[in-house]
Amino acid sequence: MKKTCRAAVLKGVRDMEIQEFPIPKISEDDALLKVEMVGVCGTDTHMYQGSGSNVWPLIMGHEFVGTIEEIGAVKAQISGCKKGDRVVVESRFGCGVCEPCIRGKYNQCVHKLGYGFMVSCDTPPHLWGAYSEYVYLPKRAILHKISKDVPLKAAVLTCAVLGDSVRWLGHIGGVSLGDTVVILGAGQQGLGGIVAAKEAGAKTVIITGRNKDKERFKMAEKLGADHIINIEKEDEAAAVKRITDGEMADIAFDCSGSTAAMAKSTELVKKGGVIVTPGMYGGKKTPIDFDTVVFNEIQIRGAHTHNLASVKAAIDIINSRKYPLEELVTHVYGLSQAELAVQAAGYEIEGEFPIKVAIDPSK
Ligand SMILES: [Zn+2]
Ligand SMILES: [Zn+2]
Incomplete structure (x- = not known):
């Protein structure tokens, strides 16, 4: 087996390069993953552009699928996985001992343990992000087997896109049978949200x-999606009013990243409605009409990342092949083009409007 592998390292703002790292030795508690595909997240473009985390140097990449190259006996027993299995890996694994971890909220671990934006590649064994040929899987990394019949372009969306949407709309938003859901923003998360809302029983999306x-x-x-609104042609509140005969939506889901859209969400839901936001607003404050929130008893719920339950549900949806999710991945780059991939995802390449960009590190 090879002794070293290649990874794309973010050294600072708009500064990436390919570096070689030693491939870690695997003990009985851990494992090594050969990355087959990694999604470029909006968070990655923010970090590249300098508005996100600054844990440099960093191997980005927290949305990934791959095959197990090596696995220790204990890790194999805990995870139910063996060498050669294709798996998706949750982006956070947590420390296991802090209060949020003990309460099962490892996505809120105070030690911020996870892939692609939390641990610098200066920290041994270095491979803490999936813009890399290999990723290190410690004892606590959470693996889920996924069928090899699923196209990689769909599998790569399991945790971050669909697992997120299932949790945000289903588990946090509480979408249920017959609901009307309005999704603000038609990016990857908005599109994933259509699937999550429909699967949760929404009547109108x-x-x-x-x-x-x-x-x-x-x-x-x-x-x-049942209705599509171009907000440059029709005001979204007027459109939702028209579509619902004045009833308005049960749930609004803002994944636009726009403070203007989030501000508007209070006009879109009915009395007692719920607004869910996983939106990252780049540090900008959103002016919310709290009088309406109060009088209409609207609930605003923050949502961040996936968890075990939502990823399991997402895997069932992905394995069912009911939705052409692989079509969301419109651009795939090789590892040596990782920087270009991040730029493409940030719409920095003229004439390119990717829905989802991915990197195939074998290329
Ligand atoms: Zn992400
Ligand atoms: Zn923790």
């Missing part, structure tokens, strides 16, 4: 976007 989202609107339709 409305999604908003802009002129530039033409391709995304086509995808939204394929995934089952």
